[in-house]
Amino acid sequence: xxxAAVWALFKREMMDILRDKKTVAMMILLPIVxxxxxxVAMVFLMNAITTSQEEKVYKVCLDTEPEIxxxxxxxxxxxxxxxxxxxxVLTSHEVEMKLADVKxxxxxxxxxxxxxxEEEKDLLTRGLDAKVLNGFIRQKxxxxxxxxxxxxxxDSNIAKNALNDVLGxxxxxxxxxxxxxxxxxxxxxxxxxxxxGHDLSSTEESVGNQIGSLLPFFIITSVLLGAMYPAIDVxxxxxxxxxxxxxxxxxxxxxxxxxxxxxxxxxIACISAFLNVVSMGGAMMFLxxxxxxGNSEMGISLNYSVFLPGIGFTLLxxxxxxxxxxxxxxxxxxxxxxxxxxxxxxxxxMLVVMFSSYAAMVPNVELxxxxxxxxxxxxxxxxxxxxxFTNDYGLYGIVLFTNIAYSLxxxxxxxxxxxxxxxxxxxxxASVHLFSKRSDMKKGQMPGGxxxxxxxxxxxxxMLYIGTFAVAKLxxxxxxxxxxxxxxxxxxxxxxxxxxxxxxxxFNMPHPxxxxxxxLMFVGAFILALFVGALLAGVxxxxxxxxxxxxxxxxxQSKPLTVIFIALMPAxxxxxxxxxxxMGTIKEKYKPALVIAATAIIFAAYHMSILxxxxxxxxxxxxxxxxxxxxxxxxxxxxxxxxNLAACLVEWYPGRLQKLMELDPAALSSPxxxxxxxxxxxxxxxxxxxLVGFRGKRAAEGGLS
Amino acid sequence: xxxxxxxxxxxxxxxxxEDKKKGKASRSKxxxxxxVDHVSFEVQTGEIVGLLGPNxxxxxxxxxxxxxxxxxxxxxxxxxxxNGECITDPVKAKNHIGYLSGNTKLYHRLSVREMLQMLGEIxxxxxxxxxxRIEKISSVLDMGEFLDNRIERLSxxxxxxxxxxxxxxxxxxxxxxxxxTLGLDILSADAIVSFMKQQKEAGKTVLxxxxxxxxxxxxxxxxxxxxxxxxxxxxxPESIMERFGAESxxxxxxxxxxxxxxGEESGETAMEETESREEEP
Numbered sequence: 001x002x003x004a005a006v007w008a009l010f011k012r013e014m015m016d017i018l019r020d021k022k023t024v025a026m027m028i029l030l031p032i033v034x035x036x037x038x039x040v041a042m043v044f045l046m047n048a049i050t051t052s053q054e055e056k057v058y059k060v061c062l063d064t065e066p067e068i069x070x071x072x073x074x075x076x077x078x079x080x081x082x083x084x085x086x087x088x089v090l091t092s093h094e095v096e097m098k099l100a101d102v103k104x105x106x107x108x109x110x111x112x113x114x115x116x117x118e119e120e121k122d123l124l125t126r127g128l129d130a131k132v133l134n135g136f137i138r139q140k141x142x143x144x145x146x147x148x149x150x151x152x153x154x155d156s157n158i159a160k161n162a163l164n165d166v167l168g169x170x171x172x173x174x175x176x177x178x179x180x181x182x183x184x185x186x187x188x189x190x191x192x193x194x195x196x197g198h199d200l201s202s203t204e205e206s207v208g209n210q211i212g213s214l215l216p217f218f219i220i221t222s223v224l225l226g227a228m229y230p231a232i233d234v235x236x237x238x239x240x241x242x243x244x245x246x247x248x249x250x251x252x253x254x255x256x257x258x259x260x261x262x263x264x265x266x267x268i269a270c271i272s273a274f275l276n277v278v279s280m281g282g283a284m285m286f287l288x289x290x291x292x293x294g295n296s297e298m299g300i301s302l303n304y305s306v307f308l309p310g311i312g313f314t315l316l317x318x319x320x321x322x323x324x325x326x327x328x329x330x331x332x333x334x335x336x337x338x339x340x341x342x343x344x345x346x347x348x349x350m351l352v353v354m355f356s357s358y359a360a361m362v363p364n365v366e367l368x369x370x371x372x373x374x375x376x377x378x379x380x381x382x383x384x385x386x387x388x389f390t391n392d393y394g395l396y397g398i399v400l401f402t403n404i405a406y407s408l409x410x411x412x413x414x415x416x417x418x419x420x421x422x423x424x425x426x427x428x429x430a431s432v433h434l435f436s437k438r439s440d441m442k443k444g445q446m447p448g449g450x451x452x453x454x455x456x457x458x459x460x461x462x463m464l465y466i467g468t469f470a471v472a473k474l475x476x477x478x479x480x481x482x483x484x485x486x487x488x489x490x491x492x493x494x495x496x497x498x499x500x501x502x503x504x505x506x507f508n509m510p511h512p513x514x515x516x517x518x519x520l521m522f523v524g525a526f527i528l529a530l531f532v533g534a535l536l537a538g539v540x541x542x543x544x545x546x547x548x549x550x551x552x553x554x555x556x557q558s559k560p561l562t563v564i565f566i567a568l569m570p571a572x573x574x575x576x577x578x579x580x581x582x583m584g585t586i587k588e589k590y591k592p593a594l595v596i597a598a599t600a601i602i603f604a605a606y607h608m609s610i611l612x613x614x615x616x617x618x619x620x621x622x623x624x625x626x627x628x629x630x631x632x633x634x635x636x637x638x639x640x641x642x643x644n645l646a647a648c649l650v651e652w653y654p655g656r657l658q659k660l661m662e663l664d665p666a667a668l669s670s671p672x673x674x675x676x677x678x679x680x681x682x683x684x685x686x687x688x689x690x691l692v693g694f695r696g697k698r699a700a701e702g703g704l705s
Numbered sequence: 706x707x708x709x710x711x712x713x714x715x716x717x718x719x720x721x722x723e724d725k726k727k728g729k730a731s732r733s734k735x736x737x738x739x740x741v742d743h744v745s746f747e748v749q750t751g752e753i754v755g756l757l758g759p760n761x762x763x764x765x766x767x768x769x770x771x772x773x774x775x776x777x778x779x780x781x782x783x784x785x786x787x788n789g790e791c792i793t794d795p796v797k798a799k800n801h802i803g804y805l806s807g808n809t810k811l812y813h814r815l816s817v818r819e820m821l822q823m824l825g826e827i828x829x830x831x832x833x834x835x836x837x838r839i840e841k842i843s844s845v846l847d848m849g850e851f852l853d854n855r856i857e858r859l860s861x862x863x864x865x866x867x868x869x870x871x872x873x874x875x876x877x878x879x880x881x882x883x884x885x886t887l888g889l890d891i892l893s894a895d896a897i898v899s900f901m902k903q904q905k906e907a908g909k910t911v912l913x914x915x916x917x918x919x920x921x922x923x924x925x926x927x928x929x930x931x932x933x934x935x936x937x938x939x940x941x942p943e944s945i946m947e948r949f950g951a952e953s954x955x956x957x958x959x960x961x962x963x964x965x966x967x968g969e970e971s972g973e974t975a976m977e978e979t980e981s982r983e984e985e986p
Binding site: 011248 | 774800810811813815819829
């Protein structure tokens with residue numbers, strides 16, 4: 001890559017973006033001026049509303065026995081401070097008079113006549129309807145009380161709360177009087193057990209918790225808004241202005257071109273998010289310090305230095321997150337030929353990202369091994385964790401690593417897309433068949449690169465959001481929902497775009513020897529994976545703990561269902577997605593080694609665990625090689641089934657099998673054992689590899705393709 | 706020197722066809738067609754070659770492939786620099802090509818000078834040299850009065866001169882211009898025509914497409930007429946006029962196109978169904 005060319009293009013992009021008034025307004029004016037103003041204005045408004053509510057007089061009526069009414073009236077007059085609101089008690093006569101006045105006004109305006117239903121209502125209810133009253137207490141025949149109010153009216157709700165308090169105080173008074181009459185010590189009786197809540201967390205921890213819930217949403221939204229407009233501008237905007245073809249006349253590679261754009265938009269997104277955080281942080285500090293109330297004593301004194309590590313890490317993750325969001329936005333907008341089109345494409349992306357940022361506000365959703373690899377959600381939870389002073393640096397490392405990995409992947413996809421003439425010369429989604437009319441689709445066409453990206457992303461997103469939700473709600477049956485998603489999406493997509501399903505998914509019945517070969521390859525790869533897993537378990541301890549949790553979960557379920565949900569469905573669904581749709585598409589265009597490596601890596605990454613990345617990678621590689629060589633997905637399905645069934649068997653019969661399958665690294669200290677293990681496993685893989693390619697006499701003569 | 710060898714470019718298009726069986730008026734159908742169909746020719750150093758043809762003939766697609774903006778479906782493009790060295794890498798080849806078309810717009814938010822400086826950096830020219838070239842180009846194309854103006858504020862003629870300046874900054878050996886005088890006033894068009902003549906005199910290779918046949922007759926050493934993706938006539942303006950007994954290149958062009966249409970109707974030179982009359986993308 002020519003750095004000088006990238007730098008020159010980067011400068012050009014920056015000048016272009018910064019000279020666009022709309023972008024500058026979104027990037028600078030919005031965070032620096034509008035957001036702090038909105039926050040301050042909102043607090044002023046809230047204060048004003050609260051004050052006006054406290055000062056307002058709420059009209060109530062007491063429909064109780066005269067004796068009780070007197071008691072309640074005394075409480076209202078004497079305990080106003082405890083009740084918190086000013087209440088004015090109207091008599092029935094006063095209500096009637098006021099109602100008559102209202103009626104007169106209405107009939108003068110010829111607004112409405114009383115309907116029969118209204119006439120049937122009693123006086124106080126009519127008073128409530130006509131807003132003459134805000135609420136009233138009515139004593140029932142059994143002596144209990146009803147507090148009547150209108151939930152649709154704010155004033156009535158406040159009056160209800162005040163009347164509840166009044167009745168609470170009255171109950172307290174009656175209790176004390178009753179106990180006194182009985183000659184008991186009311187204080188000792190009623191306050192037999194006294195207690196008080198003491199918040200032992202420091203002010204910084206409490207404030208940190210609040211910040212941790214809100215800040216992720218603000219940061220993620222600011223990064224998104226900061227990246228969105230420039231991303232549209234440098235992709236669809238460039239096409240619309242006609243400068244993309246000019247760019248193509250220059251001696252730069254697509255990667256250089258895309259890197260310059262990517263870096264410029266990422267920088268803008270970072271600056272925008274930084275300005276947002278600084279301006280909103282400043283506004284918050286202004287509020288917290290009590291400056292709003294004009295009395296610094298009312299404010300909270302905070303030791304801001306404890307937040308510095310959190311702020312530092314947040315800024316760091318924000319940079320990588322900005323890169324990821326930029327790449328996603330650019331990947332989406334690149335298909336658009338105009339600004340308007342790009343806005344339409346980016347709206348769903350915006351909704352998904354914003355929705356995911358709410359994760360930090362959901363109680364009990366914490367940063368774990370699993371959530372640390374979910375894009376967007378992991379950033380939100382990491383910021384929450386940082387300000388909650390959890391200091392789980394291992395997980396923060398995973399979040400940073402996954403964000404870097406995802407953004408690199410997205411940049412690679414982006415540079416591939418920029419290689420496509422269909423995308424560059426405004427044919428839009430030409431590489432995504434889904435967006436064509438179905439009747440226009442050629443029967444038997446193979447999916448394109450865009451189709452693969454769409455299907456994989458869609459499956460992953462649905463898995464992460466709907467699948468995770470289904471598992472949380474339905475437990476074990478949620479696993480079936482997850483597997484159903486993986487099974488159906490590639491099949492339905494392939495059917496819809498009228499592809500040659502048999503060819504794409506390699507639905508070919510192989511020679512029986514290929515199944516035997518596949519089984520041998522699986523056994524060999526399984527032993528190698530166990531060995532690698534045992535070695536890595538010490539390095540990635542949390543991943544290993546997660547595996548133990550998963551296995552515990554499995555051991556509690558019914559065996560036939562476990563076989564279906566854990567062994568059979570993934571064997572079918574994951575094979576259709578990875579060895580079928582993904583591999584079937586890319587093998588049309590790339591060399592076998594690249595196809596096999598890419599399929600195995602994507603398959604391993606999909607399992608979202610660092611430890612399993614290596615073990616699943618080895619096993620996945622054997623599935624991929626077998627499927628590729630045998631030209632049949634049934635071989636890899638059988639291998640996948642055996643693998644998952646083996647995991648179930650270990651759980652069900654730990655006594656018999658665990659000893660056989662769990663490898664103690666200490667036992668491998670002897671070079672002979674290592675050699676024997678590797679030699680045996682490698683021999684099984686090689687023999688299996690030979691057998692999966694066996695086509696029999698008929699095929700050798702050209703009968704099978 | 707630039708040479709095209711059996712260049713082909715295939716595209717998809719949607720066509721409407723009648724569906725009599727279902728009683729529907731029409732239904733759309735996707736089919737492939739060759740926008741450029743096995744085109745071979747070469748343009749020598751110090752030669753101006755004009756590419757003529759009706760709309761949708763395949764001129765822009767052909768020029769895009771020659772400018773290394775588009776990959777041919779079949780065939781190849783050979784670029785030879787002034788030292789006689791053959792360049793096969795499309796990215797490196799762009800260092801020797803000045804490409805201009807109606808679709809190569811300029812960066813509106815930059816001034817002409819800023820744009821040329823940026824291009825100088827990308828082409829790897831040092832700053833002082835770039836500054837010197839900008840001054841030279843400015844005087845050749847008479848751009849002094851608007852050199853520091855933002856491009857969005859320039860007139861059509863000034864913008865076209867800035868576009869030409871863009872193709873000049875790296876002093877290429879080959880110029881590929883797609884309808885460079887389209888929509889310009891007489892003075893601006895004349896300036897561009899005289900610029901191409903100057904480049905020819907300086908030993909550069911010029912290949913350009915146009916709809917202005919008088920301009921081509923006056924300017925070009927050789928003419929290529931393209932129809933439905935194929936070269937249908939080739940030669941100097943004089944030889945073409947003589948061959949068709951025409952008084953002007955315009956008359957000769959009409960006759961060539963009539964011959965093509967007549968040939969198609971009689972089936973003598975019928976093209977395959979997959980060929981195009983459509984506008985190229």
